[in-house]
Amino acid sequence: MSYAIETLELTRTFKKGKKKNNSNSKQPELIMALDEVNLTINPGELFGVLGPNGAGKTTLIKILSTLLLPTSGIGLVDGIDVAKYPEKVRKKINMVSGGEHSGYGILTVRENLWMFSQLYGMQTKVALQRIDELMNLLGMQEYSRLKISKLSTGMRQKMNIIRGFVCDPQILFLDEPTLGLDVQISREVRKLIKSWVKEKKEKTVLLTTHYMAEADELCDRVAIIDNGKVLACDSPSNLKTSLKQDAVFHIEVNLMLDNLDRFNQIPGVRKFAYEHKPHTGRTDLKFILENDSYISAVTGEISNNGSEILSLSKTEPTLEDVFVSLCGKGLEDENRT
Amino acid sequence: MKTELRTNLKAIFGRAYVRLVGAHREPSWLISEALLPLLSTASFVYVYKALKAPEEYTGFVILGGAMTAYWINVLWSMAAQFYWEKEMGNLELYLVAPISRMAILLGMATGGFYLASTRAIFVFVVGSLIFKVNFVVISLGKLALIFFLTQVALYGLGMMFSSLFMLFGREAWHTTNLFQEPIYLLSGFFFPVKSLGFTIGLLASFIPLTLGLDGMRQLAFKGGKESGLLNVNLEIGILVILSIFFLIAAHYALKYMENMGKKEGRLTLRWQ
Ligand SMILES: Nc1ncnc2c1ncn2[C@@H]1O[C@H](COP(=O)(O)OP(=O)(O)OP(=O)(O)O)[C@@H](O)[C@H]1O
Numbered sequence: 001m002s003y004a005i006e007t008l009e010l011t012r013t014f015k016k017g018k019k020k021n022n023s024n025s026k027q028p029e030l031i032m033a034l035d036e037v038n039l040t041i042n043p044g045e046l047f048g049v050l051g052p053n054g055a056g057k058t059t060l061i062k063i064l065s066t067l068l069l070p071t072s073g074i075g076l077v078d079g080i081d082v083a084k085y086p087e088k089v090r091k092k093i094n095m096v097s098g099g100e101h102s103g104y105g106i107l108t109v110r111e112n113l114w115m116f117s118q119l120y121g122m123q124t125k126v127a128l129q130r131i132d133e134l135m136n137l138l139g140m141q142e143y144s145r146l147k148i149s150k151l152s153t154g155m156r157q158k159m160n161i162i163r164g165f166v167c168d169p170q171i172l173f174l175d176e177p178t179l180g181l182d183v184q185i186s187r188e189v190r191k192l193i194k195s196w197v198k199e200k201k202e203k204t205v206l207l208t209t210h211y212m213a214e215a216d217e218l219c220d221r222v223a224i225i226d227n228g229k230v231l232a233c234d235s236p237s238n239l240k241t242s243l244k245q246d247a248v249f250h251i252e253v254n255l256m257l258d259n260l261d262r263f264n265q266i267p268g269v270r271k272f273a274y275e276h277k278p279h280t281g282r283t284d285l286k287f288i289l290e291n292d293s294y295i296s297a298v299t300g301e302i303s304n305n306g307s308e309i310l311s312l313s314k315t316e317p318t319l320e321d322v323f324v325s326l327c328g329k330g331l332e333d334e335n336r337t
Numbered sequence: 338m339k340t341e342l343r344t345n346l347k348a349i350f351g352r353a354y355v356r357l358v359g360a361h362r363e364p365s366w367l368i369s370e371a372l373l374p375l376l377s378t379a380s381f382v383y384v385y386k387a388l389k390a391p392e393e394y395t396g397f398v399i400l401g402g403a404m405t406a407y408w409i410n411v412l413w414s415m416a417a418q419f420y421w422e423k424e425m426g427n428l429e430l431y432l433v434a435p436i437s438r439m440a441i442l443l444g445m446a447t448g449g450f451y452l453a454s455t456r457a458i459f460v461f462v463v464g465s466l467i468f469k470v471n472f473v474v475i476s477l478g479k480l481a482l483i484f485f486l487t488q489v490a491l492y493g494l495g496m497m498f499s500s501l502f503m504l505f506g507r508e509a510w511h512t513t514n515l516f517q518e519p520i521y522l523l524s525g526f527f528f529p530v531k532s533l534g535f536t537i538g539l540l541a542s543f544i545p546l547t548l549g550l551d552g553m554r555q556l557a558f559k560g561g562k563e564s565g566l567l568n569v570n571l572e573i574g575i576l577v578i579l580s581i582f583f584l585i586a587a588h589y590a591l592k593y594m595e596n597m598g599k600k601e602g603r604l605t606l607r608w609q
C-alpha cells in the first residue's frame with residue numbers, strides 16, 4: 001500500500017520581488033519556499049504542518065493540490081505524481097484555505113455549496129443532504145438560505161470548511177482552517193475535522209497551522225517547518241519527550257515556610273526552588289522530580305510542617321518549547337507582530 | 338469516461354446556475370442593463386429619423402442595441418472573469434476540481450448567454466414595439482443559424498480572452514475598458530458596417546459581432562441586402578471558421594495560462 005502523501009526532496013523556489021526592484025543585481029535573488037522536503041503521511045492520518053509565517057506551508061499544499069509545480073523533487077498523492085498526472089490526483093483531493101473568500105455573493109450558502117459539489121459530479125439530492133448534515137454539525141442551519149455576502153467571517157469560514165467535506169475526498173488539504181476564528185468556532189471546526197478522520201479510517205487530512213495548541217490537540221503527527229525545511233517530524237508527545245525537558249511541579253502553600261533546605265533532602269527531588277510572597281503570606285515552591293511518584297513525599301513533608309497546599313500544578317514542555325528549541329524563536333510572538 | 342462526461346456536464350450547469358439565478362435576483366438590472374441601453378438605442382433611432390434615413394435603419398439600430406448586451410456580457414463577464422475569479426479565490430477551487438477547465442468556461446458562457454439574452458430580448462421587444470419596426474425575414478433558418486454562430490464565436494473569443502487577461506493581471510481591467518468603445522464603432526452596432534468602407538469592414542469582421550449583425554440585418558429587413566458587407570452565405574462560412582478558431586484558441590490559451598501559472602505561482606493569490 002502506498003502512502004497517502006509522500007514528498008521526495010520536494011523543493012520550490014520563487015524569484016524575490018519584482019524585477020524592477022533589484023535592477024542592480026543581475027541574478028534575481030531566490031526564496032527557498034520549500035527546501036528538499038521529505039515527508040511520508042499514512043492513509044488515515046491527521047497530519048499537521050506547523051510553522052511560522054513564510055515557512056512554506058501554503059506552498060506545500062499548493063504543490064500537493066496541483067496548483068503549483070515543484071522546482072525539483074517529487075510530490076506523490078496516493079502514489080500518483082502530482083506534477084505528471086494532476087488530473088488523476090484531483091479525483092482524490094479537495095482543499096480549503098483559511099480566510100478564503102470563495103463563492104458568489106448573489107447565491108445563498110446552500111446554493112454555493114451545491115454549486116461547488118457539482119464540480120465533483122455529485123448527485124444533487126446526495127449533495128444537498130450532505131450539505132444540510134454538515135451545516136447542522138457546525139450549527140449553521142439557520143444561515144442556509146442567507147446570501148453569502150451577508151455572512152460574518154466566522155460563518156463564511158465554516159461554509160468553506162463544509163465545502164471541503166461535502167464531496168468526501170480521500171485526502172483533504174486544509175490550509176490554516178481556523179485562521180482568525182474565535183475560540184468557540186475553532187473548537188467546532190476542529191471537532192469536525194477530527195471526527196471525520198476517526199470515523200472513516202482511510203481518510204487523510206493534511207492541515208497547516210501556526211497555532212501550537214491546534215497541532216498538539218488535533219494531529220497524530222506534526223512536522224515543524226521553518227524557512228522551507230522540515231526541522232522535526234513526529235507525534236506531538238514524542239516531540240515533547242525528545243526535548244528532554246523536565247516537568248515542573250508548582251505548589252503554593254499558605255505559610256511563609258522557613259528551613260526550606262530540607263526539601264532538597266527529600267529523595268527523588270532533583271531541583272528545588274522557592275519564592276516567598278510576603279504580601280500574601282504564602283510561599284511558592286517549584287520542584288523537578290526524578291519521576292512523578294515522588295510528589296507524595298513532597299506533599300507529605302509539607303503537611304508534616306502543618307501548612308496547607310493551596311494549589312498544585314504540573315507544567316510539561318509544550319510544542320511551543322519544542323519549536324523554540326528547534327528554531328531559536330517563538331511561534332506565537334510572530335503572530336502578534 | 339461516462340462519469341467524467343457527467344461530472345463535466347454537472348460542472349457546466351453548476352457554474353451556469355450562478356448566472357441563471359443572478360439574472361433575476363437583483364431587480365436593479367432592469368434599470369442599468371435594460372432601460373439604459375434602450376435609451377441609448379432610442380437616441381440613435383431619433384438621429385436617423387431626424388436625418389430621414391431609410392425606414393429599415395430603425396430596425397438596424399434596435400437589433401444592434403439588443404446585441405450590445407452580448408458584447409458587454411462577453412467583455413465584462415467572460416473576458417475579465419478568470420481575473421475576478423482569481424481575486425475572489427474561486428479560480429483555485431475550479432482548478433483543483435477533477436473537471437476540464439473548459440467546462441468552467443462553458444458554464445460561464447452558457448449562464449452569461451442566458452443572462453445577456455434576458456437583456457437583449459427586453460431591448461429588442463420593447464424597442465420594436467415602441468418604434469414599430471417592420472421585419473421582413475427572408476430565411477428564418479439562416480437567421481437562427483447566423484445568430485447561433487455569432488454567439489459561439491463571440492463567447493469563444495471571450496473564453497480566449499479570459500485566460501489571457503488573467504495572466505495580464507490588473508491590466509486586464511484597463512484592456513477591457515479599452516476594447517469596449519472601439520468595438521461599438523467597428524462592429525457597427527448602430528449603423529451598417531459597410532459605411533466604414535469595405536476594407537475596414539472586413540478587418541472588423543474578425544470580431545464575430547460585425548458579421549453576425551451584418552448578416553442578421555440582411556436577413557431580417559427589407560433593404561438589408563443592399564447595405565450588407567458580404568454575401569450572407571459567405572458570412573456564415575466565415576463565422577463557422579471564426580467559431581472553430583476561437584474555441585480552439587480558447588483551449589490553448591487556457592492550457593498556456595494554467596501551465597504558466599503553475600510554473601510561476603500565479604494561479605492563486607499571494608497573501609494566503
Ligand atoms: N507566488 C509567489 N511568488 C513569490 N514568492 C512567493 C510566492 N508564494 C510564496 N512565496 C514566498 O515563499 C515563502 C513561503 O511562503 P508560503 O506562503 O508557503 O508560507 P506559509 O508558511 O504559508 O506562510 P503563512 O503563515 O504566512 O501563510 C514566503 O517567503 C513567500 O513570500
Ligand SMILES: [Mg+2]
Nearest residue numbers: 057058175609
Ligand atoms: Mg500560508
